[in-house]
Amino acid sequence: MDLEPMTAPGDPNLTAPVITSEDGFPRTVLSERHPELLRKVLDGVPYPPEIRAAVNGLAEEIEGPILPLSDTHADARQWAEWSAPYLGKSWYEVPFLWAENYFYRKLLAATGWFGPGPWQGVDPFGPQKDAELAGPAVQAELEALSGLENIPEGELIDSLVLAALWGNRADLGFQLQRPAAGGRQPAGENLIEDDRATLIPLLADARDIVWVTDNIGRELLPDLVLADRLLLLHPGITFRLHVKPSPYFTSDATPTDVLNTVQRLVDGPGAASQIGHRLRNSLSEGQLRIDAHPFYVAPLTFDQASEDLQKTYAEADLTVVKGDLNYRRLVGDVAWPATTEFATVTSYWPGRVAALRTLKSDVLVGLDADRLAELDSTGEKWRTSGNYAVIQVR
Numbered sequence: 001m002d003l004e005p006m007t008a009p010g011d012p013n014l015t016a017p018v019i020t021s022e023d024g025f026p027r028t029v030l031s032e033r034h035p036e037l038l039r040k041v042l043d044g045v046p047y048p049p050e051i052r053a054a055v056n057g058l059a060e061e062i063e064g065p066i067l068p069l070s071d072t073h074a075d076a077r078q079w080a081e082w083s084a085p086y087l088g089k090s091w092y093e094v095p096f097l098w099a100e101n102y103f104y105r106k107l108l109a110a111t112g113w114f115g116p117g118p119w120q121g122v123d124p125f126g127p128q129k130d131a132e133l134a135g136p137a138v139q140a141e142l143e144a145l146s147g148l149e150n151i152p153e154g155e156l157i158d159s160l161v162l163a164a165l166w167g168n169r170a171d172l173g174f175q176l177q178r179p180a181a182g183g184r185q186p187a188g189e190n191l192i193e194d195d196r197a198t199l200i201p202l203l204a205d206a207r208d209i210v211w212v213t214d215n216i217g218r219e220l221l222p223d224l225v226l227a228d229r230l231l232l233l234h235p236g237i238t239f240r241l242h243v244k245p246s247p248y249f250t251s252d253a254t255p256t257d258v259l260n261t262v263q264r265l266v267d268g269p270g271a272a273s274q275i276g277h278r279l280r281n282s283l284s285e286g287q288l289r290i291d292a293h294p295f296y297v298a299p300l301t302f303d304q305a306s307e308d309l310q311k312t313y314a315e316a317d318l319t320v321v322k323g324d325l326n327y328r329r330l331v332g333d334v335a336w337p338a339t340t341e342f343a344t345v346t347s348y349w350p351g352r353v354a355a356l357r358t359l360k361s362d363v364l365v366g367l368d369a370d371r372l373a374e375l376d377s378t379g380e381k382w383r384t385s386g387n388y389a390v391i392q393v394r
Helices: 024-044 049-061 076-083 096-110 126-134 136-150 153-169 196-205 220-233 255-266 270-285 307-315 324-331 369-376
Strands: 006-008 011-016 191-194 208-212 238-242 288-291 318-322 353-358 389-393
Touching (some): 024 096, 049 096, 126 255, 153 353, 153 389, 208 307, 220 238, 255 270, 318 324
Parallel strands (some): 191 389, 208 238
Antiparallel strands (some): 353 389
């Protein structure tokens, strides 16, 4: 990954600059969000002085030159190769996607995640995750699952897809409603690109689905509910949850988070508990599978995924990519014109792919020119507000 303009996979005449952390939204992530995140980590886990010093040192490093990793974990040599072009440079002049990934890799090392030692495997974001999973918002989601029986079967998958899309932007109970006239949904005005008419039949026909997850809690919960419903409707399918192999981007789901969320369902009321028990059985029987490929914690885009992962995508009937980070990896963390065709920048994908994404960063493709002009005219920072979303399919 370098600073050369990227050429669109499906159009050699279309190029755009790689997004760096120099200014705008990316700069605020590094200069404001990351230091605050580090403070929450130290507030949440009673780390000893040497780890606290390492974490504080990372906060200071962000305002200085990029330094090499200090650990010798198994991936350190690979990271040394990825880091070579950027060591000694400012964090604010390198690709934003790389800088974010490197920050989280260094944070895991600073907190002792890789070991050896007593802090090996201790999730630095664990207290935040636990609080969300045990909180009243998730409890309300679990209680709302009793409303599934009131939705006609032909409309249920549509409602669950919307719940999976919006995640913590809108509660599951709000989304579990019948579609309004013309297929409009409660949050339809903010769904600025909507390929559900293509996606829903693909989900119905698919027998091998790869679901690349995003966050835990109120975002992972509807993913699991949708998986359960598809497994009920089509008992012979395989639903593959792709998660992070280690804690990443604060709330990204890991295998442990999936199991904790399933258990939260099991312990929930009524319909939630039934879903949880079915999911446990689906895991035991191999219909629901968890994959934690190291690619998902690498500073790479999907076109750079390893051969084995590309084979998985190619053999799946459908891959659904969720969330903002995965969207940036899918289309490239590049300043494409927003009207660039989604199919053009994803033409490298070896099979069918869909993106469910709530906008929380600047990257966007596939938008109608009139809609783009309308949104830009509001003066709102709509690309990073989390108030708008897209469903796009190729």
